[in-house]
Amino acid sequence: MAVDTFTTYLTEKTAYIEDRLISALEQEGVPSALYESMKYSLMAGGKRLRPMLVLAVLEALDKPIERGVPFAVALEMIHTYSLIHDDLPAMDDDDLRRGKPTNHKVFGEATAILAGDALLTRAFSLIAESYMGRTDVPAATTVKLIAELGRRAGARGMVGGQMADIEGEMKRLELPQLEFIHEHKTGDLLIAALRGGGYLAEASEKQMEMLTRYGYCIGLAFQIQDDILNVEGDAAELGKAVGSDAQRQKATYPSILGLEQSKERLAALIAEAKAALADAGLEHSALGPLADYVRDRKK
């Protein structure tokens, strides 16, 4: 896929996903402040990488992308809730996210906590409700999607990664601890996206294994690029301050490995991700350019 074509692809898919995000939020019977708070963060932009990966797996395996929509939307809801909670004063205490005031700055802390809880809960009910009774997605597949998502998003996955991140703050972390944090805080939800897409697209066991590998690599790569952008990125483009990691004395790839070696590790991970794709026979899909995009992104 040429770079232009891929840029168009990203734009189209983002619009497609955002359309579906908004309609998946329940409004009737929901207190309006709660609904507004959920909507504010869900529709606050972002790369929509997780939903994009679900749809890309379906495409790669010649299945209709529509089949992936409820799962894709659920993933974005979980990602969004995690950002709302991470930004809270008791956690990272961030005032800005993607250039906009964070949820609790707009709606207050109590509503932000509840909006996060409600998005997390909605993710699971959305999957269960949307696939119920569908002939193209057997109930056993729906159960697998929920088990996968729950496991990757929970105490052994994303939440565990966030906990390790908080515990590690201001400590002198070594690389293995830093990789543990990133594997779980970021990687696990990307892996859930890929494996969930795989279940929906009836991927082979070998393909599931390679999709998992690809997810692990781009998850870690994503985080390394995040750390690099925090050193040499553009604050305006990023929508957040740069240099904050160094200021907080936070352990990062550049702080442990240096900038050059971090870039080498990033390149190696993307190469490994692409090798996994090739092993799965999926190297000609959008998953290839998506891996490059994780490396080359400026925000």
Place this chain on the structure above:
Amino acid sequence: MAVDTFTTYLTEKTAYIEDRLISALEQEGVPSALYESMKYSLMAGGKRLRPMLVLAVLEALDKPIERGVPFAVALEMIHTYSLIHDDLPAMDDDDLRRGKPTNHKVFGEATAILAGDALLTRAFSLIAESYMGRTDVPAATTVKLIAELGRRAGARGMVGGQMADIEGEMKRLELPQLEFIHEHKTGDLLIAALRGGGYLAEASEKQMEMLTRYGYCIGLAFQIQDDILNVEGDAAELGKAVGSDAQRQKATYPSILGLEQSKERLAALIAEAKAALADAGLEHSALGPLADYVRDRKK
């Protein structure tokens, strides 16, 4: 069921449930502070009413109670997470719960938020994982359980009720608004317990309807008794202060209806709950004494 027999029943079932709660928490791969925080609140006692209702429905319909265990445990996890988050400084700011320091008092706010998030997530993955591949619980039933639980626990259910409660604080609420809060904040999760039990026990449509009615009534009754205990209960037995509602000028049944009329409403709801049971042909099960227990409890 005689009162003694029912007391023995409660004690036995509580022990049965608590055994299963602890083993449902994942420990491997979970940061230890996160695990300890989740365990602390999950094992901090409580009436275990929601799990009890699931098991009672299975018994009432002559099905093995073991079939209800994962769903019952998931409900208690969701109830527990909601207490952890409700107690946070940004919410009700409570220092004590069941006579013990609240989660954030012991583990700090960040860990308490994450422990709540992880318990909520675990509830869904537990249901999906535990029923996967079982012949007595078809995958389609598992999907229904998750849809029911997600709906009742989310923005239109428990979280919505908590939001309305926060918005209503210090306002002069009328009875319909107070009932909205209680229906959702407390009632919805009890209804989920009963309906989930119904799905697992293959209840008839009529029985599902009556179980829902029963749940609505005991949910409201539960809350009225809570309000009454806050006026005339025993602080030592309750494990929390009495008179706090009046002090906070919180709208309650006694503050709106007076104590006597509140007690009448409570009695009428329990009578209605029992009538629903009789309509479903389930009046000889433990669900009858459980309704009385909601009315007569001292803590």
